[in-house]
Amino acid sequence: MSLAKAIAGIEARWPALRSPSVQEPVFVLAAGWRSGSTLVQRMMMRECLVWGEPYGRASPIGALAAPLTVFTDQWPVDAVFRDWGRSSRDALRNEWIANLFPPPASLMHAHLAWMTALFEAPARELGYARWGVKEVRLTHEHATYLHWLFPRAKFVFLYRDPYACYRSYLPLKPTYVRWPDQPIDSPESFGRHWATLTKGFIDHAADVGGMVVKYEALSAPDFDGAALERYLGFGLDWAARDVKVGSSGGLGAPPADLERLRTVVGELAARLGYLPP
DSSP states (O other): OOHHHHHHHHHHHSTTOOOOOOOOOEEEEESSTTSSHHHHHHHHTTTEEEEESTTGGGOHHHHHHGGGGGOOSSSSOGGGSOOTTTOOHHHHHTSOOSSOOOOHHHHHHHHHHHHIIIIIHHHHHTTOSEEEEEESSOOHHHHHHHHHHOTTOEEEEEEOOHHHHHHHHGGGOOEEEETTTEEEOSHHHHHHHHHHHHHHHHHHGGGGTOEEEEHHHHTSTTOOOHHHHHHHTSOOOGGGGGOOOOOOOOOOOOHHHHHHHHHHHHHHHHHTTOOOO
């Protein structure tokens, strides 16, 4: 089952289960590498500590969310959750308890505790009231999971011209969506990752109340960022756009590579105004 459907099923099965979190983390989810996500991250850093692809190739957020995909309307069976208000120690000792699960609320709280311990606590130690995460691997379904945990979270979904992204990415390859079995080591794998994330962002951003941002618009001098700042609840450092850091030094991509990339991203890219160079 998909992660989004599993989360919806959990909400339907346990309607009283709601996250107690009132935090407003910012999740910058970008459609792959070299998409301008680090620029967006730098623009936020005065007001919000945005962690950059933390432990990226280990895919910790994805790994934490993945077990939820096995939840259905029939599993776990209701019998594994005991009525703790009525179950005495003697009763538990003398009953069949081979399958005895902590309640779903405890599971949600454990996920929240992991997130806040890893991301929020060190941000506060550094003096930040707001925290966030920038990622280039997570899909819109992971956004659904993060929204389940943090209902007041802000989501910025970013995409860029895939041909420009690939040319810039070439000196860095290979990297991994998840190590060691999901490398991004070809025009096709790069293109599939870009297309999956970009389409998901555009189609499902509204599901979590997110904003979709086109990098080329954001980086233009005449971009009006007032709506983005209102959404985030803090001002952005627009001067960061004038400072180039972390350039890959890419000199271009072989025409054959770009043609292979086009066979994967061509239709969606063209719809968004991107054509092969």
